[in-house]
Amino acid sequence: MPNKQEERATQMYAALGIGFVCIVIGIPLWWKTTEVYRVSLPYAEISDLSVTKFKYTVDVDIINADESLTENHITQLSRLVSDKLESGEADVIPYYRLNVRDATEKERAKVKSMSSKSDIDGLLLSGEEDINRYQVVIIPKLSPLSLRKPFLSLGRTILVQSAGSTDVSSLANTVSTVFKDSLIKEESLNKVFHASKGDRSLKPEKSSMRSVRSNPGYDVTFTLVNPQPDILDVQWDIEQAVKIYLDPFLQQLEKYAKVNVKSQVLYFTGFLKRMKRDNKKEAFLYTDQDLPHVINPLEAKLGSHTSNNPALNFLVYVPSRDQHPIYIVDSKGVEIESNSFLSPQWGGIYIQNVPGPSENDTLPVPVELDMRRVMEVFVSQLRLLLNFHSLKHGDIDVAEVRSQVISKWELDGWMRSRCLENVGTSIATLQSLSQLLEEISNIVIQDDIGQQVQDAVNSIRESQRHLVEGRLEKAFLESRNAIVCSEKAFFDPSLLALLYFPEDQKFAIYIPLFLPISLPVLASLWKAFKWMRESTKQKSD
Template structure:
């Protein structure tokens, strides 16, 4: 059923006799349906975005670690609230619901392990930690689990070991520091609310993280501009299975991922490198890097037809006439990884080929790419693109490597926090824009299914906010995803007013250091035959 009504609802329902375009019983006109009340009041409330983020924390004292000035006998509960500094236009508060208790007999046995890593694994097997929660085990000052100089051990799940300090005040200071590291850093929340925070209040990386999406497409491309000189062989199929797929499996709760790969021949960079006589090499300066991507992007051919954001990871083997090729940072020093990344786009790595020992060597030279070295860089770039970067920690903190999964459970939780908050903000912006567009049009047609999507989006956002306040991160994230889906269906429905076209702001390339590889895994994936005629590209189907 369609409803054609002169006039449209703005932030509030129009007072009688002006009609309401949603066809509800709000008093704005003739009743058109007996559905929910008018959503415009709910949309206006979403724009104010009052958020409370609750984090359940268990503080567990091992024998001999209980502070003498503890205010009550164990077990007891306490609540700590503090604002999250994200800007004047958003109201976000953190509520830490802390349970203080002693260890169980099985936890005591687990804490008797030889190393902190073994203790973390044993404690994880005893826990039923929900996403967004933390468990902090306080151990005696003399505990051998924490080596000299280390007061805090952050595991790869959702727990940490904390050396008992001098009294309750020192313990609480450490707990506050630990919770900001493992759960709700202001930088992640500010980045999630980047569109609502004034530019002057944002850090340099706040607008560089990937926007939240229901899916992402990852494309690995090998660029061989000189196939007459280089016959390059890369085992992208095996590398995706061993190094990338475990990370994507971990991220599957955040979004859906598809992976493909291609080889592009005669694809050159859009910048002519400078020859350096002293080092007998070619150099790409930092200021030239932003000009590298556009000419290469025209050859990739994936972004235009994609429904989701595309992450590009390019391995470039320089032509023989421009080898070796090195990237310089802004100070003129060589970048150790010989790679750079562009926020919300992807990354490029330069892979130099050793010159043949003899000038008479036959061409093309066969090149086997070291995929371990390449994937170390690409996975580091993937973390940077998603904003999964380690905070600068005090020297007394020790953080366990996440292994072949690429990110720890608590890092995944931080990503869920940020994406949930961003989804809520996105829905509020989308629905507010829709209401404003309707307010500018004198005659509008609102279909029942469009109105239903708006009702569902508002209800889902309210559910997400309620779940966040209760500390149920996973269900809050799922509700926020549903809200995004419904709001976009309503906004982009053919019967809705067309959104204005806005120019795309270009992104700037940023250099980054390499991060170490985190373990190995050996599943196999279907892939592609890397062979192809010069100038062609072969792609594997999304997985």
């Protein structure tokens, strides 16, 4: 009898030991070895970014060259301008760092010697260190320049003519309006920021709908389309044209965006849609409704796009003899002077009508395109697609850009707008990524993804800090890094590795293996607990 009791006790203890190993050691070990690797992400910081208000600083120097304005007038002007430039509550808050002073004797002499408005460039400030720093020069009421409106130079200088010491309030109102509505465009920046974060409650700006999204690089392709090379031998010196007309534009952008340029020629390709012929003008006319039917058949033959950069296409189309000449007209039937059209976020097409061959000409007839006219159209379209647009405000005169392509204040405005767009897009991307990773717990999060997310958060914070301190260029470069890191993390292919292996499938795979093993173990444990309870009861009796 004692031997049977000892043998039964041995069996029960063995069952308890096996159960202990399976439950206490085996299950946690299995759970740990089958879980996916997920590096910790800064979820709290990403959540805070969505409610963070961004503040950007603009440096404004108001220089008084009007001797009729006394020190009291200057103090009053400083207070009034500061009050008018103050903004209410918003997610994007401008702060104008004002410095109001009298002009020095040398500066007054320079202002008096100005014979034209163009002489103002380089008057007081020069150099790249003056990015985001603007100067307002108040010239006397009786100045020979006789400005009817404030004048904005190609640099960062604004000429404002004084109304005399009796109307300081009007002068302050003029200065504040120039900055808020024309130069800085506070409302537009606020819309850009909210639109980039995915807010559709505000009506988007027309310029933002037309331009391509901000990106560190762009691919630009110039294409000559000649549907009848057997009749017209069209030649274009695109390489030389790019060097003369486009390179100055690209050189001003090389620190902020890389633009890759290539060219090609397409033969035996034309407009598939038949146009209506105007017998009075003896020409074929294209209207706004016809333009989408032009791009679709041509786009399929432009070649594959194998880059992550946005692609911009610029086409020169030489009409075939059975469709010559072609003119683009507006909704009222008036011919468009440039004979070209812009397709938002895609590119532009310029129609070049060339004279047809005469009866005695040997085919194909050589034709040389006027590349100056072609590049003028394409550079202006490229400016619009990259969101460079001149001021068209009735309360201010602006110097013509001409050969400089991009004025300094335009570059500042572009960086400021793109910076806020990059930051808003990065925040929206990080929020979408964090929400996805929190909802789907079995997606693998590698160390490099965690590092990219952290780098994006750090870059957003750094960009925010530089904006507050008025360092616009550094803020833009940090925002560009933020959008690169956030999109690399969001589109990383490793995030999809286990997307189709949810928890229920994991249990479905392992239950057929563990169930036959666990049933005998659980039965043995049940018997062991019953034996222990009986043994305890016998001892107590």
